[in-house]
Amino acid sequence: xxxxxxxxxxxxxxxLILYYxxxxxxxxxxxxxxxxxxxxWSGPKNLIFIMVTTVTTYFAAxxxxxxxxxxxxxxxxxxxxLTKEERKAYKAGMKKLQxxxxxxxxxxxxxxxAVLKYTNFAIANINFFLDAFHVGEPISFKxxxxxxxxxxxxxxAVGYLVDVYRGKYPxxxxxxxFALFISFFPQVVQGPISRFDDVSGDMWADHKFDGKAxxxxxxxxxxxxxxxxxxxxxxxxxxxxxxxxxxxxDGIYVFLGMMFYALELYADFTGGxxxxxxxxxxFGIHLKENFHRPYFSKNIAEYWRRWHITMGTWxxxxxxxxxxxxxxxLRFNKFARxxxxxxxxxxMPVYTASAVVWFATGIWHGAAWNFxxxxxxxxxxxxxxxxxEPCYKWFHKHFNVNGTLWYKIFQIIRTILLMSALRxxxxxxxxxxxxxxxxxxxxxxxxxxxxxxxxxxxxxxxADYLVLFIGLLILIVTSLIQRSGSVREKLAxxxxxxxxxxxxxxxxxxxIFGAYGVGFDSSQFIYNQx
Amino acid sequence: MNExxxxxxxxxxxxxxxxxxxxxxxGILDSFDIVTLITQIKDEFDVTIPADExxxxxxxxxxxxxxxxxxxxxx
Numbered sequence: 001x002x003x004x005x006x007x008x009x010x011x012x013x014x015x016l017i018l019y020y021x022x023x024x025x026x027x028x029x030x031x032x033x034x035x036x037x038x039x040x041w042s043g044p045k046n047l048i049f050i051m052v053t054t055v056t057t058y059f060a061a062x063x064x065x066x067x068x069x070x071x072x073x074x075x076x077x078x079x080x081x082l083t084k085e086e087r088k089a090y091k092a093g094m095k096k097l098q099x100x101x102x103x104x105x106x107x108x109x110x111x112x113x114a115v116l117k118y119t120n121f122a123i124a125n126i127n128f129f130l131d132a133f134h135v136g137e138p139i140s141f142k143x144x145x146x147x148x149x150x151x152x153x154x155x156x157a158v159g160y161l162v163d164v165y166r167g168k169y170p171x172x173x174x175x176x177x178f179a180l181f182i183s184f185f186p187q188v189v190q191g192p193i194s195r196f197d198d199v200s201g202d203m204w205a206d207h208k209f210d211g212k213a214x215x216x217x218x219x220x221x222x223x224x225x226x227x228x229x230x231x232x233x234x235x236x237x238x239x240x241x242x243x244x245x246x247x248x249x250d251g252i253y254v255f256l257g258m259m260f261y262a263l264e265l266y267a268d269f270t271g272g273x274x275x276x277x278x279x280x281x282x283f284g285i286h287l288k289e290n291f292h293r294p295y296f297s298k299n300i301a302e303y304w305r306r307w308h309i310t311m312g313t314w315x316x317x318x319x320x321x322x323x324x325x326x327x328x329x330l331r332f333n334k335f336a337r338x339x340x341x342x343x344x345x346x347x348m349p350v351y352t353a354s355a356v357v358w359f360a361t362g363i364w365h366g367a368a369w370n371f372x373x374x375x376x377x378x379x380x381x382x383x384x385x386x387x388x389e390p391c392y393k394w395f396h397k398h399f400n401v402n403g404t405l406w407y408k409i410f411q412i413i414r415t416i417l418l419m420s421a422l423r424x425x426x427x428x429x430x431x432x433x434x435x436x437x438x439x440x441x442x443x444x445x446x447x448x449x450x451x452x453x454x455x456x457x458x459x460x461x462x463a464d465y466l467v468l469f470i471g472l473l474i475l476i477v478t479s480l481i482q483r484s485g486s487v488r489e490k491l492a493x494x495x496x497x498x499x500x501x502x503x504x505x506x507x508x509x510x511x512i513f514g515a516y517g518v519g520f521d522s523s524q525f526i527y528n529q530x
Numbered sequence: 531m532n533e534x535x536x537x538x539x540x541x542x543x544x545x546x547x548x549x550x551x552x553x554x555x556x557g558i559l560d561s562f563d564i565v566t567l568i569t570q571i572k573d574e575f576d577v578t579i580p581a582d583e584x585x586x587x588x589x590x591x592x593x594x595x596x597x598x599x600x601x602x603x604x605x
Contacts, residue, residue: 166582
């Protein structure tokens with residue numbers, strides 16, 4: 001069920017009313033029932049997978065926690081008797097037991113994700129080689145189901161399990177309450193990838209009706225609807241027209257498609273997250289922000305700290321650092337420094353870990369070479385900019401531009417162009433076509449192409465462009481205001497007439513300019529497919 | 531403590547590590563520095579810093595890093 005469907009609004013209204021009235025004493029239980037009902041609507045079979053992940057993670061974490069408690073109690077009791085080495089040996093033995101449980105559970109759940117998401121991708125690659133070397137018959141593709149949000153909830157479960165193993169917090173007791181953490185309906189669709197300790201304070205607490213919180217939640221949802229329905233779904237038509245017919249739409253139209261897609265993706269994904277966070281706020285649950293005005297970033301590294309934040313920090317905490325500081329990598333670090341010198345040696349382990357992270361980020365986004373190449377291209381750009389750091393420093397030292405407004409604007413535009421160019425891998429059907437269209441854009445783009453009649457065939461009328469232009473202006477102005485604090489708080493401090501004009505205006509904008517008509521059901525959110 | 535301060539100075543000679551307590555918050559130490567530092571700590575003090583200890587509060591100042599080394603050594 002889409003967030004932007006009438007069905008979802010009716011479902012949300014019903015749950016919200018029950019939450020603060022009849023089910024006041026059973027709030028989290030109601031949310032769990034609602035979440036499973038919501039998930040059931042995505043396909044009854046999907047329930048099996050989320051339940052397997054929930055149950056296995058829950059019991060594995062309990063077991064890991066149990067060994068941790070035994071270990072801590074034994075050390076405490078025998079602190080005086082044991083030598084430091086004996087203590088360490090005992091702890092290492094118990095840690096090994098915990099690790100076995102953790103790895104078994106990770107293997108099962110990441111295995112489910114891998115099989116469901118990547119089987120056909122693996123078959124396609126095997127078939128390619130079978131065909132290339134003329135051996136054997138091609139393997140037929142399997143009819144795999146992909147449960148809604150499996151990439152998101154699996155990552156949340158993995159994060160929780162690893163955190164319990166690391167002793168960050170004790171294992172949650174209560175299978176059903178834990179099941180709510182994994183399946184909470186606003187976030188199961190497209191994240192954010194919540195950490196257990198970030199939401200545990202709110203999720204099972206008693207929530208009294210708070211008019212301001214509910215009003216803020218509704219405002220955030222409305223803002224998400226505006227982004228999704230007025231901007232993303234409108235510009236989608238032009239994006240699809242351009243990318244599905246590369247023979248017709250070449251030259252400057254590739255650039256146009258690239259920029260349109262950058263706007264579509266931003267409005268679609270951040271709009272979806274606004275609806276998610278706003279919906280959770282209605283129930284008094286605060287989820288982590290997933291975006292921090294990413295298009296105001298001055299370089300690509302900063303951009304990745306501000307875009308899809310919960311995914312980035314997940315990869316950093318559970319892949320990048322564990323690989324970087326693992327024993328084999330520390331040995332590799334020493335080896336590299338000894339044989340290749342301090343400069344290269346210091347970089348090799350970090351770059352190796354980064355390459356793994358970006359490969360994983362790419363393939364997490366989709367089972368296709370486009371996404372893998374996109375991930376690795378991000379890695380290359382990041383590494384090149386890291387290596388160019390001394391040049392930037394030299395430039396900033398000799399030319400007094402750093403910190404000036406025009407230079408900041410230049411840096412922001414540079415980052416937007418770079419990220420938008422990389423995202424072309426999202427758009428075109430395969431890697432070679434993406435490279436061809438990128439080259440075509442660089443070589444054949446001419447401004448007069450905009451007036452050769454093709455622009456009128458993109459599927460948007462003049463009124464659509466006007467709506468998009470005003471929508472974009474509203475996005476930019478809102479982001480600029482947001483730099484100094486919450487826009488909703490600022491508006492709440494304004495006189496009633498101003499508040500009314502703003503929110504009612506936004507509501508009318510969604511109603512009038514939302515890209516739908518009679519019988520229209522909004523297009524799928526881009527990140528729903530993960 | 532002096533060995534640790536020397537290691538940190540090798541990474542960024544222009545930073546006053548004795549007084550700075552925002553090494554992570556201000557982006558002075560990046561992922562390269564942290565991984566290099568952890569390798570050197572392993573060499574110098576025979577202390578392994580696991581990934582879950584890589585949090586800002588453990589790396590924001592030389593003193594915090596020193597306390598982390600001691601704590602892990604004691605454990």
